């Protein structure tokens with residue numbers, strides 16, 4: 001590289017201009033490869049040391065067969081040469097045996113040129129000497145890279161003996177910074193250059209804005225997290241605050257007891273719940289709240305309820321588990337809200353949401369995993385009614401393009417009334433379940449210590465199914481777990497929950 005650049009500069013210094021680099025030989029008299037030269041010229045031009053323009057030309061060259069003809073003669077000439085003069089001639093079989101596959105074409109052409117003819121089954125000469133024009137034409141092309149007879153060239157091309165090629169060479173002149181010595185250019189300004197003042201005299205390499213950039217490295221959000229971000233935006237847009245759901249391990253107390261879920265409830269069963277072995281239990285929950293919850297479970301306390309009429313056990317509430325729903329965090333947050341209300345002497349409405357992981361010991365199949373993500377929303381305000389819940393659901397789901405929403409009564413231990421949320425699926429032409437909701441019961445709210453006129457509405461839905469629809473994944477194991485293809489996380493595009501998508505999302509329950 002460097003040696004060639006210097007050679008170009010020295011030649012320019014001597015001759016002032018290089019008219020055509022195709023005629024430029026290197027110091028050893030060898031022709032210079034034009035592509036290698038282009039590298040050197042570009043490098044010199046970037047420093048304004050030279051300038052150059054392109055010279056395009058057409059060069060004819062011989063094909064492999066053409067080279068052979070140029071060296072050994074045309075097929076017809078070789079047939080002629082082979083046949084001895086005289087009436088005897090040579091048998092066709094002999095010509096064939098000596099010349100192989102070129103014999104047939106050669107014979108045909110030699111007949112046409114009236115060089116040979118057939119006599120008594122043998123091939124004999126008709127003339128004493130011939131001129132092999134094709135061979136001398138090809139030899140000339142080989143030497144000069146072309147021929148003055150254009151028709152001849154097209155003819156030889158048709159016969160696949162010659163072809164043309166475009167070659168580029170250059171006309172080189174001195175540039176504004178022409179010099180014999182190539183100065184090293186700095187690519188970056190460094191700390192040392194600043195300190196020594198060297199930067200003032202340094203010459204800097206020009207930026208190449210056409211260079212292919214280095215793809216930025218960095219993290220990639222998992223598709224579930226991309227969809228989560230979209231839901232998050234909806235909540236933030238509606239004035240919600242995100243709940244701290246970063247702790248997967250929870251006590252039965254917050255997951256069940258605080259939600260007025262009786263201790264013999266089947267959902268607590270080891271069939272559904274992953275209980276922890278270490279630590280297996282905790283007593284780290286508020287004692288005064290625990291006493292109120294005990295009374296409410298046993299007799300209803302002063303909530304107006306008769307309770308469940310069983311003996312509540314602290315040891316059951318202390319069992320550690322992997323939370324089965326994010327409502328465990330909602331109950332804790334409402335307790336905190338009650339504490340804040342007491343401390344400030346006034347109640348302020350609250351809107352909370354969370355989107356995070358929950359765990360259930362269910363049989364795993366193409367659409368179910370033992371862990372999944374719940375989207376949960378909670379609103380606490382004075383005198384909220386079921387109408388507020390229904391109205392709010394309408395707004396929330398409309399933001400995802402689901403505009404036909406219906407409700408069906410259901411049962412949750414902690415909400416009354418409770419409603420399953422259905423949306424109309426245009427494709428399936430039927431109503432499908434998309435979530436669960438309700439108004440938290442007084443048996444849940446009153447022990448937490450919220451003012452008695454505060455009502456709390458809440459709802460939940462799953463994150464996996466919207467994600468699977470959005471990214472066209474049919475098996476949940478391709479989305480989560482040890483079989484996931486890591487590359488897909490990099491490659492999947494950003495997520496937009498547009499209105500059209502909402503239509504597809506209908507039918508996505510937890």
Ligand code: PHE
Pocket residue numbers: 324325326327376412415436437438458459460461
């Ligand atoms: N926790 C419920 C579930 O896991 C969802 C729900 C949340 C229902 C809030 C009512 C109110 O299915």
